[in-house]
Amino acid sequence: MTFYEELKAKGYTRRQFLKFCGIMGAMMGLRQTGVAQIVEALDTKERVHVIWEHFQECTCCSESFIRASHPLVGKILLELLSLDYDDLLMAAAGRVAEETKEASIKKHYGKYILCVEGSIPTGSYGYCTLGGRSAREIFDEEARGAAAIIAWGNCACSGCVQGAHPNPTKARPVHKLISGKPVINVQGCPPIADVMAGVITYYITFGRIPELDGMGRPKMFYARRIHDTCYRRAFFDAGLFVQSFDDENAKKGYCLYYMGCKGPNTYNSCGIIKWNDSVSYPIQSGHPCIGCAEPGYFDQEPFYEHLPSVPGIGIEATADKIGAAATVATLAGVSVHAVVTNIQKRKLIENNTEFPVKEDEVDGI
Amino acid sequence: MEYKIVVDPVTRIEGHLRVEAVASGGVITDAISTGTMVRGIEIIVKDRDPRDVWAFVMRVCGVCTSMHGLSSVRSVENAFGIDIPHNAQMVRNIMLGTLTTRDHLVHFYQLSALDWVDIVSALKADPAEASAVARSISPLSDAYTPWGENSPGYFADVQRKVKRFLEANPDNNLFSTNRWCWGSKLYKLPPAVNLVALAHYLQALDFQREMCKIQTIFGGKNPHPNYLVGGMACAINMQDPNAINMERLNFVQQKIHEINEFVNRVYLPDAIAVLSFYPEWASIGGGVSNYLSYGDYPMGQMNELDSYLSKRGIVSGRRMDAVEEFDPMALDGLQEFVNNSWYKYSVGKNQGLHPSVGETILDYTGPTEAYQWLGPDQPYSWIKTPRYRGKAMEVGPLARLAVNCAAGDQGMLEIAGAALSRWQQMANQFNNRDCGLTYDSWFSTPGRMIARAVDASRAAHFMQVAFDSLMDNIKAGDERMFNSAKWDPSSWPADAKGYSLNEAPRGANAHYCHIHNRKIVNYQMVVPTTWNGSPRDPQGQRSPFEESLIGTPCAGIEESNPEMTLAIIRTLHSFDPCMACAVHLYDENGTIIHRINIANQ
Numbered sequence: 001m002t003f004y005e006e007l008k009a010k011g012y013t014r015r016q017f018l019k020f021c022g023i024m025g026a027m028m029g030l031r032q033t034g035v036a037q038i039v040e041a042l043d044t045k046e047r048v049h050v051i052w053e054h055f056q057e058c059t060c061c062s063e064s065f066i067r068a069s070h071p072l073v074g075k076i077l078l079e080l081l082s083l084d085y086d087d088l089l090m091a092a093a094g095r096v097a098e099e100t101k102e103a104s105i106k107k108h109y110g111k112y113i114l115c116v117e118g119s120i121p122t123g124s125y126g127y128c129t130l131g132g133r134s135a136r137e138i139f140d141e142e143a144r145g146a147a148a149i150i151a152w153g154n155c156a157c158s159g160c161v162q163g164a165h166p167n168p169t170k171a172r173p174v175h176k177l178i179s180g181k182p183v184i185n186v187q188g189c190p191p192i193a194d195v196m197a198g199v200i201t202y203y204i205t206f207g208r209i210p211e212l213d214g215m216g217r218p219k220m221f222y223a224r225r226i227h228d229t230c231y232r233r234a235f236f237d238a239g240l241f242v243q244s245f246d247d248e249n250a251k252k253g254y255c256l257y258y259m260g261c262k263g264p265n266t267y268n269s270c271g272i273i274k275w276n277d278s279v280s281y282p283i284q285s286g287h288p289c290i291g292c293a294e295p296g297y298f299d300q301e302p303f304y305e306h307l308p309s310v311p312g313i314g315i316e317a318t319a320d321k322i323g324a325a326a327t328v329a330t331l332a333g334v335s336v337h338a339v340v341t342n343i344q345k346r347k348l349i350e351n352n353t354e355f356p357v358k359e360d361e362v363d364g365i
Numbered sequence: 366m367e368y369k370i371v372v373d374p375v376t377r378i379e380g381h382l383r384v385e386a387v388a389s390g391g392v393i394t395d396a397i398s399t400g401t402m403v404r405g406i407e408i409i410v411k412d413r414d415p416r417d418v419w420a421f422v423m424r425v426c427g428v429c430t431s432m433h434g435l436s437s438v439r440s441v442e443n444a445f446g447i448d449i450p451h452n453a454q455m456v457r458n459i460m461l462g463t464l465t466t467r468d469h470l471v472h473f474y475q476l477s478a479l480d481w482v483d484i485v486s487a488l489k490a491d492p493a494e495a496s497a498v499a500r501s502i503s504p505l506s507d508a509y510t511p512w513g514e515n516s517p518g519y520f521a522d523v524q525r526k527v528k529r530f531l532e533a534n535p536d537n538n539l540f541s542t543n544r545w546c547w548g549s550k551l552y553k554l555p556p557a558v559n560l561v562a563l564a565h566y567l568q569a570l571d572f573q574r575e576m577c578k579i580q581t582i583f584g585g586k587n588p589h590p591n592y593l594v595g596g597m598a599c600a601i602n603m604q605d606p607n608a609i610n611m612e613r614l615n616f617v618q619q620k621i622h623e624i625n626e627f628v629n630r631v632y633l634p635d636a637i638a639v640l641s642f643y644p645e646w647a648s649i650g651g652g653v654s655n656y657l658s659y660g661d662y663p664m665g666q667m668n669e670l671d672s673y674l675s676k677r678g679i680v681s682g683r684r685m686d687a688v689e690e691f692d693p694m695a696l697d698g699l700q701e702f703v704n705n706s707w708y709k710y711s712v713g714k715n716q717g718l719h720p721s722v723g724e725t726i727l728d729y730t731g732p733t734e735a736y737q738w739l740g741p742d743q744p745y746s747w748i749k750t751p752r753y754r755g756k757a758m759e760v761g762p763l764a765r766l767a768v769n770c771a772a773g774d775q776g777m778l779e780i781a782g783a784a785l786s787r788w789q790q791m792a793n794q795f796n797n798r799d800c801g802l803t804y805d806s807w808f809s810t811p812g813r814m815i816a817r818a819v820d821a822s823r824a825a826h827f828m829q830v831a832f833d834s835l836m837d838n839i840k841a842g843d844e845r846m847f848n849s850a851k852w853d854p855s856s857w858p859a860d861a862k863g864y865s866l867n868e869a870p871r872g873a874n875a876h877y878c879h880i881h882n883r884k885i886v887n888y889q890m891v892v893p894t895t896w897n898g899s900p901r902d903p904q905g906q907r908s909p910f911e912e913s914l915i916g917t918p919c920a921g922i923e924e925s926n927p928e929m930t931l932a933i934i935r936t937l938h939s940f941d942p943c944m945a946c947a948v949h950l951y952d953e954n955g956t957i958i959h960r961i962n963i964a965n966q
Contacts, residue, residue: 047533056404058945059379060427060588067574067587084537087376091479092541094372094930100544104537121403125733126707128402130381131373132736135402161406161424168405168727190427190588232607245593246847250600253607275586279578279616282585286608287598290420292589298421302414 024201038205048204049104049112051142052086055135056128056162056171057118061152062088064190068197069277081200084112087130098131105145113203114146116174119155119163123170139177148182148209149174150199157185157216158295165299175216182209185216187268189292194273195221215295217267226263226289229271232256245286256283260304262291367394368924369738372933373401377476379428380944382898384914385739386933391920393933397741398898398910400748400948403707407725410888414854415441415880416594418888422876423589425890426946430588431464431580432869433876433890433946438594439667440876444863448666450845453596455835456583458662458674459617460590461868462828466624467576468870468941469762469821470632474562474569477814477938480931481639482562483552484540488528490556492520495564498557503634514568523564546927553642565635572627579620582613596847601839609846614836621832625825628818636818637784640811641791644800650810650936652913653757656680656764657691657896659866659873662827664834667865674827675765675868676772679753683808685771691753693864694721699875701891702750705741705900707731715903717752720877720889721862725749741901747948750899750908751891759909760872760896761940762820763813769823777823781807784819810913813939854883869893871941894947897940910937 004017018039025035054062083089084104090097105112120135121127128135143149151174154160162171175183186199199218202210210218227233235241236255243249243258257264263271266289270281282289288304291297366389373383381402387395410421418441423434435457442449499515535542546552554562577587583599584590591598602608640646660677663669670677678688692698700717703710709728710716718724730744739745751758758764769777785804792800806812851857857880864877872893879887899908907915913936922928 054381056402058424058427058430060424060430063427063430063588066570067577069574082534083539084534086539087374088379089475090376090539090541091484092545092927092930093374093376093934094927095925096541096544096927096930097374097376100537100541104534107537124729126401126729126731128381129383129736130401132371132383132732134735137735161409161421162404164409164421166408168408169403171404189424244849244852245598246596246600246845246849250598251602251608251844252605253600270586276578276581277574279581280585282591285581285583285585285591285599287585287591287593290591298409301417301420303417303420304414 024198024205038201047080047082048200049082049084049108050086050115051084051101051104051112051146052088052115052117053138053142054087055116055118055120055139055155056169057153057155059088059117060190061117061155061196062086064193065152065196066193067276068193080204084108105142109145111147112145113148113150114142115150115152116156117152119159119171119173120177121162121169121171122177123168127169136177139174143178143181146181148184148203149178150184150186151175151216152186152196153191154187154189154292154295154297157187160189161298163298164296183216184209184212184218187215187217187222187293189297191293192221192269192273192275195269213267221269221273222267222293224267224269224272226266226268226271226283227261229269230263230283231271232283250286253284253286256286256288258306259288260302260306261288262294262297262300262303262307263289264307266291266294268293370924370929370933371738372930373399375934375937375942377479377934377938378942378944379426379946380942380948382937382942382944383739384910384933384937386914388919388924388929391918393914393917393919395741396911396914396933397739397745397900398908398937399739399746399900400898400944402944403727403747403948404945405727407888407890410885412884412886414883415444415878415885416852418878418885419592419594422888422890423592425892426943427588429464429468429869429871429943429946431460431584431590431592432867432874433892434590434592435461436865436867436869436874436876436890437878438592439865439867440863440878441594441880442863443667443865444861444878444880445851445857447595447848447851449596449848450843451838452601452835452843453846454663454666455831455838456597456599456846457592458664458831459621459828459835460580460583461661462824462831463576463579463620463624465824465870466628466821466828467573469817469824470569470576470628471573472938472941473632473636473814473818474566475573476941478562478566478639479540480935480938481552481643482554482566483547483549483559484527484563485531485542485547486552486554486556487559487563488524488531488556490520490524490560492524492560493517494557495520495560499561499564502561502638503630514564520560520564523567524560527563544927546931549928549931551928551931554639558638558642562635562639565631568631569627572623575620576624579617582617583609593847595849595852596845598847600846601844603839603844618832621825621828625829628821628825633784633818633822636815637788638791640814641788641795643811644792644796644802646811646935647792647800647802647806647809649917650813650913650939651808652909653759653907654681654683654808655753655756655758656683656767657753657758657760657873658765658768659691659868659875660768661868662831664830674830675823676769676774677866678768678772679758680764680767680771681756683767683805685767685804688768688771691866693866693875695719696722697754699751699753699891701895702752702902703744704750704903705744706746706749707744708749720875720891721864721879723877723887723889744900746900748895748899750902751896752902752906755904757902757906757908757912758873758896760893761813762817762870762872763807764872765820765823765868766807766816776826777819780819780822781816784815788815810936810939817941857883869946871943871946872896892943892946894940894943898942898944898947910940910942913940
């Protein structure tokens with residue numbers, strides 16, 4: 001049964017179906033022809049079967065997923081897919097749950113999507129077992145039959161908190177343990193619900209995984225730094241910064257760069273899509289971005305020191321040249337904007353003089 | 366005849382839980398519960414800036430998201446003697462209430478309802494009858510949309526949608542249509558009640574998404590909102606669009622109102638109605654008889670215990686005439702044991718340690734290949750075993766109900782009393798007999814579930830109390846949200862120890878921190894599911910999960926029948942297990958190697 005037939009049977013109208021396609025198209029930044037492709041795909045394609053595994057995780061990805069914002073998307077998502085196994089939501093437990101999964105894997109071998117929430121420990125057999133078997137064994141077996149693997153969140157993409165120093169369980173992300181399969185890294189701790197929905201809908205629509213960046217992240221959601229899409233960017237450009245939480249500038253919503261904001265080095269859609277039905281995002285609620293969509297963000301602390309003081313960021317971070325270049329550009333921006341003499345901006349700049357930009361640090365780069 | 370039963374994975378919980386049980390003579394006679402996953406958060410926070418630790422430990426759990434972040438900033442504030450502005454305290458209370466009500470709601474509908482509600486039977490219901498049942502369960506819900514959807518047409522629509530879902534891939538869908546024991550005699554609700562509960566399952570799935578938006582307003586995102594040592598980062602400015610202003614506050618007030626409506630008009634009545642069909646369970650699943658609650662929702666500073674809206678104390682042996690004191694710093698009071706866990710202590714495997722001097726060294730001695738049976742004869746879990754003065758304690762909503770009733774809290778006494786009499790009345794009515802439910806019925810599997818709904822009602826009320834206080838304070842001219850006095854590390858003492866005792870949705874949650882030379886040197890968490898789901902202690906005393914399974918009836922059920930699994934998970938689910946919280950290991954070899962390069966990953 002196709003998605004549209006399914007919807008029709010559930011009592012949705014053609015108009016609601018087209019609206020859903022439009023929302024998904026808009027989220028993926030597609031033009032009218034692209035939306036038509038979504039409509040066609042959902043009209044004619046079989047539902048995709050999904051096995052959703054939880055390994056070393058905190059379940060925040062699943063929790064985020066069930067918060068998908070647009071009502072139509074949220075309602076449909078659990079039905080748009082055939083979610084055959086997910087130990088968070090499924091009714092059966094124990095052996096019946098396992099049998100249900102085995103049946104699905106057998107029947108849809110080579111065609112199902114394996115969704116992985118959590119990292120996989122390689123330190124000992126006993127660090128994560130399910131049904132008396134290790135996470136590694138289960139993962140290897142299920143990955144073999146999958147058409148593609150979606151790595152949900154920072155745990156599955158890069159190890160998140162348990163992968164931080166000293167990584168006691170030797171937690172590994174999905175892409176380090178498998179080759180020869182498409183792996184989509186959907187970053188964030190957790191990923192934004194609508195990003196998760198968007199990735200899945202793209203796959204169903206186009207029958208292929210979305211274009212990925214060098215870190216395996218879908219470009220459609222991870223091509224922009226938070227800094228470049230932040231509504232507080234204007235304050236950064238004007239040289240207006242918060243210098244202490246709850247100070248006069250914090251109350252005016254100025255830029256959080258000096259409070260340690262990792263927006264200049266973090267690629268995610270928080271500034272565009274925002275969180276929980278676009279209610280807010282961390283910076284809008286006054287807290288600096290902690291960079292939760294970047295690999296190794298827990299080893300980039302202290303969180304409340306601004307970028308030049310963070311080990312691993314700056315000119316010595318040769319591992320990620322793009323990131324380093326972006327950081328330099330950011331700092332140059334601080335410097336340039338601090339000496340702008342544009343008359344119209346003068347008043348604003350004066351406001352900033354009690355918190356002068358630390359030129360020495362900028363020069364140090 | 367004696368036989369062995371394994372349930373692994375236990376589904377519809379957070380994380381990885383395994384249960385092995387032994388049945389004999391028609392009842393379960395022994396059980397062990399095992400946490401089967403470990404990550405190592407406590408060693409990872411070592412040597413970190415104490416102001417950052419909230420973000421690490423918040424990732425202990427994404428279901429009770431925000432809880433460990435809150436506990437962490439409170440423990441650091443306790444170490445440095447930081448008082449936070451009243452506004453920040455109220456915002457934290459509102460966020461805690463948001464977490465608690467949403468968690469309880471999701472637990473009842475999404476995680477535990479399918480133990481009692483037969484969705485296949487719901488397909489046979491007469492929608493008109495379902496409509497009448499819905500009105501009788503909660504007569505007030507007619508007055509309130511969108512949950513006033515009680516018409517026969519609405520129920521027919523739900524039925525049609527679910528039918529299609531269940532009939533697609535009946536062998537391997539999320540509800541295992543052909544494999545699970547739908548239609549079993551263990552499911553006792555009439556079809557119409559099944560249909561009402563199923564409809565509310567879908568409504569709750571929509572509504573939970575609305576609830577967490579309050580955390581997004583103040584914390585920027587959910588799951589995993591942002592906290593701040595010294596207050597909150599969300600500045601208030603009633604004259605600026607870029608801060609917490611009238612629009613944001615109106616939004617929060619509206620959500621608090623909706624939460625109170627849903628909890629009191631839909632969730633609490635549904636919980637009582639569904640469980641009233643199972644009066645025989647009111648004497649099953651009681652477990653241990655001591656209850657611990659740390660109390661929470663401070664209206665003053667954290668050290669002003671009298672200002673807590675939910676009280677602290679211990680109820681021993683279900684004796685409701687006295688509340689015992691909990692001493693957080695007594696070294697022989699709160700202790701964790703590792704005799705049955707995969708850790709070792711420098712002081713020996715059978716000695717308990719207070720969390721302020723806690724240590725844990727990973728010591729996995731379990732199977733190293735696929736296994737069928739662990740058994741209780743050697744260490745069998747990643748969860749440590751906490752005791753207070755040697756006693757096993759249950760924590761969670763039932764403990765909060767017991768402690769607050771014993772402490773004479775008027776609000777709790779009233780709502781708990783009303784809930785019990787409604788439960789008695791509905792049970793008698795639905796079963797056409799006097800079911801003999803008494804005060805003791807609270808200490809059972811369904812009692813624990815109704816206590817959780819009562820707890821949600823209290824939390825929803827506390828949110829409004831905190832919101833009103835926040836508004837009064839802002840009206841009085843106080844817009845402060847953050848105390849910067851101890852923000853700069855140069856203002857910290859060379860050595861500081863702190864702790865925080867809090868009430869997570871699942872119960873008593875303690876964080877102990879030791880800060881030396883501006884870095885964390887020791888961090889210990891004793892969290893709710895550690896209390897409830899731990900292995901047995903050196904005296905052989907069982908913890909709540911294991912104890913509560915003893916005596917579960919399973920006469921006439923074959924070992925391989927899913928009904929056996931169902932009988933076991935009913936009681937387990939009543940605790941709302943949260944395994945990721947319960948397991949947080951320490952270090953593998955006790956030495957810091959060097960900071961990993963971020964490019965390494």
